[in-house]
Amino acid sequence: MGTLHRKWSGITAAAILALALLGAIATAATSGMEKAVNPPDPTLPRPFRVYPSLEAYDNVDIPPDFEEQTEFVFARLMYPSHPYGLFSRSRGYPEIAARDWRQGGMSWTQDYPRADRHFALVMRRLTRVHTRSAEQPVNPDDGDDIFNWPFLAAGEMGDWKLSGEQISKVREYLLRGGFLMLDDFWGKPEWDRFMETMREIMPDRPIVDIDNPDAIFHIVYDLDNRYQIMGQWAMRGGMADRWVGSVPAWRGIHDAKGRIMVAITYNNDVGDSWEYADDPIYPEKYSALGIRLGVNDVIYSMTH
Numbered sequence: 001m002g003t004l005h006r007k008w009s010g011i012t013a014a015a016i017l018a019l020a021l022l023g024a025i026a027t028a029a030t031s032g033m034e035k036a037v038n039p040p041d042p043t044l045p046r047p048f049r050v051y052p053s054l055e056a057y058d059n060v061d062i063p064p065d066f067e068e069q070t071e072f073v074f075a076r077l078m079y080p081s082h083p084y085g086l087f088s089r090s091r092g093y094p095e096i097a098a099r100d101w102r103q104g105g106m107s108w109t110q111d112y113p114r115a116d117r118h119f120a121l122v123m124r125r126l127t128r129v130h131t132r133s134a135e136q137p138v139n140p141d142d143g144d145d146i147f148n149w150p151f152l153a154a155g156e157m158g159d160w161k162l163s164g165e166q167i168s169k170v171r172e173y174l175l176r177g178g179f180l181m182l183d184d185f186w187g188k189p190e191w192d193r194f195m196e197t198m199r200e201i202m203p204d205r206p207i208v209d210i211d212n213p214d215a216i217f218h219i220v221y222d223l224d225n226r227y228q229i230m231g232q233w234a235m236r237g238g239m240a241d242r243w244v245g246s247v248p249a250w251r252g253i254h255d256a257k258g259r260i261m262v263a264i265t266y267n268n269d270v271g272d273s274w275e276y277a278d279d280p281i282y283p284e285k286y287s288a289l290g291i292r293l294g295v296n297d298v299i300y301s302m303t304h
Contacts, residue, residue, distance in 0.1 A: 042143040050113065051104025051137060054087070054096070058114040058275065066134035072123065072298065074116050075136040075149035077180070079166070081107045082193050085159030102139060107159035110184070111271035112137075116153075119274045122291050123298065127220070140166040146173050151301045153181040155271045157264075158190025162197045171201050174255075179301035180262045181294070183270045184231070186242045191266065198262075202253055207264065210252045216260055216300045217250075221292040226250065229286045231269030232276045243267070259304060263297050270294060 048066060053059050080101045084090050087107050089097035099105045116135035123131040138149050140162070146152075146169060154160065162170065174180065185194055198207070210216060217223040228248035233239060246267040253262035273290025276282035 043148075045136075045148040046138075046142055046145045048134060048136060051109060053112050053114075054105055054107065054109045055111070058109075058112060060114050060117065063117065063133035066132070068132055070132040071130045072151070072302070073132045073136045073149065074120050074123075074298075075138045075152050076112055076116060077108065077152045077154040077170075078102070078137050078139045079108050079154065079160040079162060081159050082161040082196075085161070085193065086156060086190070087159065102141075107156040108154065110156045111275045115271045115275035118277050119291070119294055122274070122277075123295065126291075126295055127299070129298070129302070140169045146170070147176060147178070150177065150304075151179050151181070151298060153183070155182075155184040157182045157194045158185035160194065160197055162201070167197065167200045174202070174253075174261050177304055178261070179297070179304060181265075181297050181301075182262065183265045183268065184272070186246055186267050190242075202262070205253045205255075207251050207253055207262075210250050210260065210263075214252075214260070216252070216263065216296055218296075219300050219303070220296050223289070223292055223296065226289060226293075227285075229265070229268040229270055229273050229290050230283075231272040232279070232282055233272070234269075235282065260300070261304070263300075265293065 050062065078101065081088065081097070083097075085107055087093045087096045096106060101108065113135050117133065120131050120133050120135065123129055124133075136149060138146055138152060140146055152173075170180075182194075185191065212224050217226075226248070228246070230243070234243050248268050249264075249266040250268075251264040251266060252260040253264075255261045270290040270293055272282075273287045274294065277287040277291065
């Protein structure tokens with residue numbers, strides 16, 4: 001009886017093991033089918049990620065609450081660089097020009113992410129808008145992701161060079177009610193490079209100087225008395241040919257209802273005014289105006 005009992009016990013164990021293996025295979029197969037049937041939703045926001053900045057100074061620690069669900073996220077537009085831009089091979093920056101813009105370290109990362117996070121902190125302190133502590137980089141090639149971010153900012157606009165599909169995507173974004181805040185480009189050559197792309201995005205919408213009475217200058221802060229916002233680089237006397245003699249301008253593109261959908265700070269560096277807001281050497285008056293301009297733009301865009 002002992003031998004017979006051991007034989008039946010072995011058969012039972014083998015049978016159980018086989019059934020378990022069959023079950024695991026079936027589960028894996030079912031899981032694979034579910035993945036095939038239910039691919040990730042391309043309309044959902046892309047997850048948060050961080051790219052290397054063009055400036056090593058701006059590679060800062062990620063805030064501990066970066067995953068908090070909030071009502072506003074400062075989103076930054078990623079873009080490929082112009083072949084004759086400020087940081088191009090033709091200007092003596094072959095190492096930067098050789099990088100893949102989709103991996104960071106190029107013109108779109110100027111001031112990023114330090115400026116973005118300083119501004120997020122400002123939104124938390126100066127408004128009641130529940131703001132995420134970390135920014136969101138947005139690639140126009142990432143399906144419909146751009147439509148998840150109603151406010152987009154970008155800097156070094158003399159360096160952007162969008163492709164046909166990217167141009168169409170940004171145009172649709174604006175026509176759906178999106179808002180673009182564009183900053184930090186100086187002089188006619190940079191304006192002309194900026195217009196190569198902007199003209200294709202909105203060929204039927206003129207760029208105009210924004211009048212002082214416009215709501216964008218008064219929605220939170222009254223900003224009739226504006227002045228040029230200099231970059232930290234100019235404080236060091238750098239790139240004098242870029243800014244000496246320049247005249248600041250605040251321009252915009254209006255939608256069919258007469259509301260601003262693109263806000264442009266030309267011959268200004270609002271990004272630096274956020275980036276260096278905690279630097280005791282950087283003049284406080286520049287950060288004071290740059291922060292107020294940014295807050296007004298955000299609140300204005302949220303009432304679009």
